[in-house]
Amino acid sequence: MASIWTLHVGATSFLPVRSLSDGHQSRSEFGLDSKFSNCSNWNRRAAYRTLVVKALDSDGGDRPLQNDVVVVRKLEEDNVKKPQQNIVAKLPETIGSLPVFVYSTGKLSGTNLAIGLCIVATMLVIVVRGYATRKSSENRAGSVADLVRRGQVRSDRRGISTPLKYEDPFNNPMVKVSKSNSTVEMCGKVYRLAPVVLTDELQTVHQKRRSRAYQWKRPTIFLKEGESVPPDVDPDTVRWIPANHPFATTSSDIDEDLAQNNVRQKHGVPFRIKAEHEALQKKLEALQNDQKLSKLVIDPGAARDFERPMKSNNLKSETQVDQSTSNPAISDQVSKPPPEETINP
C-alpha cells in the first residue's frame, strides 16, 4: 500500500493541480496577467482537484499507514525531489497550459504545417539560387574577373569607373552648390565662389601687350650648327640645332615624300619591312644564280672571308710547322726557350 501511496503522491506531484499553481507563479514571473490565467483555467483546476480527492479517498482504509516511519520518510524524500522535478516540468507545462497554445495545437496544426512547408521551400529556393549564381559566376570564362583570377590582368588596374549616365538627370553627390550660388561644397569642404571679371577688352589689351613684347616667327628650317643657310631662306626662320642635341637631329635617312607616304599608308606591309624583304630576296636570288653559274669555280678570296679565325691560325701554324720542318736549325731556335743565363746576365 505504501507503494501505492507513494505512487499516488508521485502522481499528484506531476498533476496539473500543482503545476497549475506553479504555472500561475511562473506566469506572474513572466509578467503575464494573473487575471487572464485565473479565469481561463478555473474549470480545469476544479476538475483536477476533484480527481485527486477521489484518488485519495479510494484508499481511505490505509490512512493509519501514513503515520508509518517508512512512509513518512518516503514522503520527505519525495518532497525534497519535488522542486527539482518542478524545474524540468515547469516549461512544457507552462507552455502547454497557455491558452494560445491550447487553441493552436488543437485547431491550427494544418496551417502550421503549411507555414512550415513554405519556410522550408523558401530556404530551399534561396540555397539553390545562391548555388546557381555562384556556379554561373565561376563559369564566366574570359570575363575581367576571370582574367584577374588567372593573373592575366592586374586587379588594381581594372576599370573601376562606370560610364556616365546621360539623359538621366542627377546631381553629383560630391558637389553641392548653395541656393544663392555663393558657396559650393565639394568633397565635404565648403568653398566661397567669386565671379570671374575678365572681359573681352582686357583680353585684347593683354594680347596687344604680348604682341609688342614678343616678336617671333616660327622657324621653318632646322639646320645643324656650322651649316650654311640656303639662299632662299629667311635667316629669322632658321633654328640652329647643336650637333650633340640629345633628342633632335637634322639628318634623316629618308626623304620627305617617302616619309609622308609612310604616314599615309593604311594597309599592307610597311615600306621599310617590304624594302628589306625585297633586298634580301634579291640577294638570295643573286647568290643562287652565282652558285648555278660558277658551281665548280671556287673563289679563294671569298672563301677566306668565311673562314673562322681559329682555322686561319691553325693554317698558319701548319705552314709554320712545314717551314720549321724544312729548316730544323731555325725551328730549334724558335721552339727551344732561350737559356736563363742569356735572359738574366
Next chain:
Amino acid sequence: MISLQTIAKPSPIHFRPKKPFKRPPKTLTPIHSLLQYNRKPQLSGETPRVVVITSGKGGVGKTTTTANIGLSLARLGFSAVAIDADVGLRNLDLLLGLENRVNYTVVEVLNGDCRLDQALVRDKRWSNFELLCISKPRSKLPLGFGGKALIWLVEALKNREEGAPDFILIDCPAGIDAGFITAITPANEAVLVTTPDITSLRDADRVTGLLECDGIRDIKMIVNRVRTDMIKGEDMMSVLDVQEMLGLPLLGVIPEDTEVIRSTNRGYPLVLNKPPALAGLAFEQAAWRLVEQDSMKAVMMEEEPKKRGFFSFFGG
C-alpha cells in the same frame, strides 16, 4: 571650378494629369546642376580639334592634364588621340599605364617600320582613347620635317577608315625649344597649364606670346596646384590674380591633391577614380568646358568652415 551659367534644361518629365480640363500638365522643375552633369556636352568647333597642352615651365602638370582630360573626353563619349610630343622625356605612357604597350612610335612610322595604326596604342579601359608617342626615349627625332610630320599625322588621322577622332591632344614638352615648335605646328587651339607662382607665370606669358605670334588665338588656361588655404593666408596668388596677370580665359582650376601623385604612380588617371577625387572632378569639368569651348564664370576662392547642424554635437 564651377561655371555659373545658364543651365540647359534636362529632358523634363511630364506627369499626365488625372483631370486634364481642370489642371494643366504638371512639369517637374529641372535639376539645377551647375556642373551640367545632367546632359552630354555638345561638341563645338570643327573636328578633329587639335589642342596643344603647353606651358613654358616644366613640372606644372602638362602631362597629367593631357592624361586626365583625354580620358575624361573618352568618358564623355568623344574619341580622343593623345600625342606625346615630348621627344626626349616622354611620360604620358606612364601616367596612362600604357608603358608596356608602346612598341612603335612616330619615328618608326616615318621610317616605314610600321603603319600609323600599329603605332596607336588603344586604351583598354576606354577604347575611344588612343595614345601615340613621338619617339622612344633614346632615339632622335629628325627635325627636317618634325613639324610637318605632325601635320601629316593629323591628316592621316582625319582620313582614317574608322573616322576622324573628335580630339587630338598634343602633350608639349617644356621650354620653347625645337620640341615646342614641333608640337605646336598642327594645333588650332592651346591649353596653357600654369601654377600660381611667378616663375610659372612669366614662362606662361612668354609661351602665350609665342602661340599668338604663331597664329593660335584660342588659348585657355588651367591653373594647377591651387591651395585655397594658402590663398586665404595670402601666401599664394589667387586664381583671379593669375587671370589678371595673363588675361586668359579659365578652362579649369585644379586644386592641389595628394591623389594626383598616387594616381601617377599607379598609372591610373585621376578621373577614373571612384569615389572621385577633388582634382579629378576639376579635370572632368575642364574637359566639359573644352568640349563646349566654354570658360569658367566663377572660381572657388577659399575654404569656409562648414556650418554645423543642430545635432552635430551628437555626431549628426
